[in-house]
Amino acid sequence: MAKISNKFSGKIVCLDKANVDTDQIIPKQFLKSIKKTGLGPFLFDSWRYEDEGYLGKDSSKRTLKDDFVLNNKAFSEANVLVAKENFGCGSSREHAVWALKDFGITTIIAASFGDIFFNNCFKNGILAIQISKKNLDIIFSNQSEIKPIEILVDLVNQKIFDEKLFEENFEIESYRKKCLIEGLDEIGYSLKYEKEISKYEQKLRKERSWVIND
Amino acid sequence: MAKRTLYDKIWDDHYVTTRDDGSDLMYVDRHLVHEVTSPQAFEGLRQNNLKPRRVSSILATPDHNVPTTSRDINLDGIKDPISKLQVITLDENCNEFGITQFKLDDSRQGIVHVIGPEQGLTLPGMTIVCGDSHTSTHGAFGSLAMGIGTSEVEHVLATQCLVTKKQKNMLININGVIEDGVTAKDITMFIIGKIGTAGGTGHVIEYGGEVIRALSMEGRMTLCNMAIEAGARAGMVAPDEKTFAYVKDRPLAPKGELFDDAVEYWKSLPSDEGAKFDEIFNFKSEDILPQVTWGTSPEMVGSIEDTIPHSSDKNIISALNYMGLKPGTMIKDIELDQIFIGSCTNSRIEDLRVASEILKNNKISKRIKRAIVVPGSGLVKKQAEAEGLDEIFIEAGFEWRDAGCSMCLGMNPDQLNELERCASTSNRNFEGRQGYKGRTHLVSPAMAALASLEGRFSDIRDL
Numbered sequence: 046m047a048k049i050s051n052k053f054s055g056k057i058v059c060l061d062k063a064n065v066d067t068d069q070i071i072p073k074q075f076l077k078s079i080k081k082t083g084l085g086p087f088l089f090d091s092w093r094y095e096d097e098g099y100l101g102k103d104s105s106k107r108t109l110k111d112d113f114v115l116n117n118k119a120f121s122e123a124n125v126l127v128a129k130e131n132f133g134c135g136s137s138r139e140h141a142v143w144a145l146k147d148f149g150i151t152t153i154i155a156a157s158f159g160d161i162f163f164n165n166c167f168k169n170g171i172l173a174i175q176i177s178k179k180n181l182d183i184i185f186s187n188q189s190e191i192k193p194i195e196i197l198v199d200l201v202n203q204k205i206f207d208e209k210l211f212e213e214n215f216e217i218e219s220y221r222k223k224c225l226i227e228g229l230d231e232i233g234y235s236l237k238y239e240k241e242i243s244k245y246e247q248k249l250r251k252e253r254s255w256v257i258n259d
Numbered sequence: 260m261a262k263r264t265l266y267d268k269i270w271d272d273h274y275v276t277t278r279d280d281g282s283d284l285m286y287v288d289r290h291l292v293h294e295v296t297s298p299q300a301f302e303g304l305r306q307n308n309l310k311p312r313r314v315s316s317i318l319a320t321p322d323h324n325v326p327t328t329s330r331d332i333n334l335d336g337i338k339d340p341i342s343k344l345q346v347i348t349l350d351e352n353c354n355e356f357g358i359t360q361f362k363l364d365d366s367r368q369g370i371v372h373v374i375g376p377e378q379g380l381t382l383p384g385m386t387i388v389c390g391d392s393h394t395s396t397h398g399a400f401g402s403l404a405m406g407i408g409t410s411e412v413e414h415v416l417a418t419q420c421l422v423t424k425k426q427k428n429m430l431i432n433i434n435g436v437i438e439d440g441v442t443a444k445d446i447t448m449f450i451i452g453k454i455g456t457a458g459g460t461g462h463v464i465e466y467g468g469e470v471i472r473a474l475s476m477e478g479r480m481t482l483c484n485m486a487i488e489a490g491a492r493a494g495m496v497a498p499d500e501k502t503f504a505y506v507k508d509r510p511l512a513p514k515g516e517l518f519d520d521a522v523e524y525w526k527s528l529p530s531d532e533g534a535k536f537d538e539i540f541n542f543k544s545e546d547i548l549p550q551v552t553w554g555t556s557p558e559m560v561g562s563i564e565d566t567i568p569h570s571s572d573k574n575i576i577s578a579l580n581y582m583g584l585k586p587g588t589m590i591k592d593i594e595l596d597q598i599f600i601g602s603c604t605n606s607r608i609e610d611l612r613v614a615s616e617i618l619k620n621n622k623i624s625k626r627i628k629r630a631i632v633v634p635g636s637g638l639v640k641k642q643a644e645a646e647g648l649d650e651i652f653i654e655a656g657f658e659w660r661d662a663g664c665s666m667c668l669g670m671n672p673d674q675l676n677e678l679e680r681c682a683s684t685s686n687r688n689f690e691g692r693q694g695y696k697g698r699t700h701l702v703s704p705a706m707a708a709l710a711s712l713e714g715r716f717s718d719i720r721d722l
């Protein structure tokens with residue numbers, strides 16, 4: 046997994062919606078891909094374009110909807126997506142995270158997240174941060190097309206802040222932090238515990254032999 | 260010993276070790292695989308020179324992309340070359356690693372969450388994962404069943420473990436008796452309406468009380484299927500005699516003495532009297548009426564007696580705009596274009612029996628442009644045909660299809676046209692879910708069948 050730096054800055058774009066489900070982040074027709082890359086142009090496909098997209102369509106020639114925030118030129122450099130409650134609920138499709146990553150999003154801030162989506166973010170080196178309603182409201186009400194908010198993330202100290210509006214300490218599971226900072230290969234890491242897994246399986250074969258049927 | 264919940268017990272029995280970063284490894288007993296969320300995981304294994312650790316724990320089947328017509332020509336029936344490639348990729352991966360697969364031309368093929376229980380792969384007390392959020396369905400057997408992402412699929416393939424942390428315990432209790440015509444689907448939708456789509460976040464839900472105990476295994480599967488729509492990591496129902504009777508003699512279930520040993524263990528699983536739940540909800544059975552969603556999130560739901568709410572909430576305004584509905588409209592006045600009976604929520608034999616009972620000697624309304632019924636598996640289809648249900652559906656004007664996810668998400672050609680309105684027995688009414696700009700109302704199979712006759716929603720209790 047790609048490492049992320051301990052400290053970084055980012056430009057914010059705010060998506061003013063609650064319960065954004067992964068069907069919206071990447072619609073079903075793009076799940077047919079057998080690759081992880083190339084999904085960025087189809088991120089939020091039906092909110093972003095006037096027409097319906099499909100895998101392989103040249104998105105550069107499609108008509109953009111002018112009322113969708115990601116189409117606003119002021120936010121063209123945004124790499125931090127801010128949303129409301131329950132972002133990424135619904136389908137487990139990791140394609141949603143692959144699309145966000147391919148689009149250039151590195152951090153997602155929301156009031157809360159769908160569980161599976163939240164997990165998927167960290168597996169792909171995207172930092173997902175849950176922040177307080179109060180600071181979320183501050184971010185939303187200060188979002189400006191003239192000068193998009195720039196935030197700083199200090200991952201080691203679990204702090205997110207901007208120059209003058211707000212500052213918040215966020216929670217992150219220690220293993221997730223370690224994975225992000227060290228860019229760990231999760232599977233390689235777990236395989237270091239092969240002995241423990243084998244020992245468990247031996248016990249399982251004895252105690253609940255119907256579980257292992259080979 | 261401390262009093263433990265069903266979830267606590269399964270967790271304890273599957274705990275392998277704690278990694279030095281503080282996360283836990285949980286052992287995975289069964290792994291279901293389908294074509295959509297697995298290709299990148301198998302690719303990852305190959306890149307790292309790894310193999311699945313315990314092939315016998317895996318069962319694969321294509322379900323999302325598969326056509327529900329022209330199955331006699333097997334793969335040639337898949338018109339979309341990209342869909343076809345995904346199904347072929349699953350074939351190749353299963354062949355390469357020696358994984359059992361119910362292929363497209365196998366009569367046992369079907370939706371993963373229907374075939375797991377049908378084959379006896381799903382057993383009480385097990386940990387079951389699948390790269391699919393509705394894995395929660397299998398919790399109906401008193402197993403811990405969780406949907407996972409593709410990276411996690413790869414991790415489970417390689418290590419037979421899931422990196423996880425323990426969730427909180429939630430209990431949802433419903434006592435009393437529900438009215439005739441009110442089903443497990445209405446119960447699960449009612450709960451989501453009450454606690455919201457994020458209500459269960461961070462929790463595993465155990466459903467209990469007289470109403471739940473009275474549900475059939477099919478009903479319990481419907482109930483747990485939508486635990487994910489309440490935001491929970493998993494939903495579960497304690498195993499009981501009904502559970503044991505259901506799994507007995509299924510192809511992959513233990514036999515003879517081994518079965519007896521298993522039952523003895525399964526009987527130790529229900530939550531201890533007085534076990535601690537972090538959160539408890541008590542609902543009254545008499546409050547649960549037939550449910551219909553009117554918005555674009557499963558929590559935007561009401562009963563058949565309701566009207567579309569007036570609200571200044573931006574999310575609701577935008578949902579009603581998408582759905583083409585006005586506040587104050589009665590649910591009973593909503594007219595429909597299509598009917599879909601199917602999906603891992605409601606495509607089992609019991610669902611088809613209930614729907615066909617209503618359709619018997621009746622014809623669907625002229626308003627309805629298309630009504631389709633898609634059995635959850637090839638075996639469900641066969642059983643229904645043996646009972647003559649197919650004829651009832653066909654005579655009423657339904658199309659009788661082959662097994663798959665079909666119009667639950669329309670990755671295959673079964674889709675709504677723009678602005679068409681559908682009464683659907685599936686689980687998600689998200690924008691575009693059943694087709695670009697399509698409009699979905701989630702209901703029970705009974706309510707869908709009745710709606711097909713009337714061309715609009717009506718109250719199943721009036722029948």
Ligand code: SF4
Pocket residue numbers: 322323370371372391393602603604663664667668685686
């Ligand atoms: S039937 Fe629908 S919800 Fe169930 S697995 Fe298929 S696509 Fe997912």
